Amino acid sequence: MAGKKVIITGVPGVGKTTVVNEALAKLKSEGVEYQPINFGSFMFEVAKTEGLVQDRDQMRSLDRADQKRLQQRAAQAIARIPGNVLIDTHASVKTPKGYLAGLPEWVLREIMPDVIILVETDNDQILMRRMTDETRTRDKEGTRAIAEHQQFNRSIAAAYAMMTGCTIRIITNADHLLDLAATDMADVLR
Template identity: 80%
Template sequence: MEGKKVIITGVPGVGKTTVVNEALKKLQEQGIEYKSINFGSFMFEVARNDKIVENRDQMRTLDRAVQKRLQQRAAQAIAQVPGNVLIDTHASVKTPKGYLAGLPEWVLRELMPDIIVLVETDDDQILMRRLSDDTRSRDKEGARSIAEHQQFNRSIAAAYAMMTGCTIRMITNADFLLERSSTELAEVLR
């Protein structure tokens, strides 16, 4: 039986990893297995194995053509992973020059996801999570900017769905409601 390919995205600080980990625990208890892959980490491993970079910070300095080739090779390798696969990545990346597609056409063509899940919550909650997280170094931005990024992710996810024929699901990860959001994600992945 061929597995599902699910892409999960969300702006930094939305709590996507927490929701994913809880949902995967629930599924495992039911005997449903998913291979969870972080696209950026997978791409870094491809680059490191090819001796293009030695550390992850060097990834940002690579020529755009090299990055594109690495993205495509990583997507090709992920597409070959058997069974159910959950791909953790960004729908878009906010740069000083504007938003950059996190899933360009050459990546989507290889992955062909069954569903894209957008993890979202209130902009103020994300802002407070970012401000209280000392473990990460995030760009400083306000709730309005976070709202804009979440809206852009919705828009670009629609474009991704048009290209692949997949469905889109939005899951709210509100403060103190992790049980609800992780249960909802587990149901989507089932």
């Protein structure tokens, strides 16, 4: 059996990594395993192997043609990984000039995901998580901007589904309900 290719996304501060780790722990106890991959880290390793960069901060300075080629090479390598693969990435990236697709066509066509999971929660909960997380440096924005980004992620995920034929699942990671979110995610991943 080929295995599933699952993409998981969510705006910064939604608790995506926490939900993924809990869901994967539940599945492992049942004998269901996924190889988790962070797309950006995977792309960085490809660039490092090619001698284009030495550290991750240099990735932003690569020209667009190199970035596109690296994205495609990373996607091709991920597509060849046997078994179940969980790809952690951004559905969209908020830039000063607007939203940028986190999964361009050349990435989606290589990976051909079975499912895209959007992790969401209330905008005020995300804002509070961002404000209290001292381990990360995040852009300052209010609940309206967070709401807009979550809505844009839903819209662009629909476009990704149209392109690949995959399904989309929205999982809510509400405060104090991590186990429910992890159980929902594990159900999708089974």
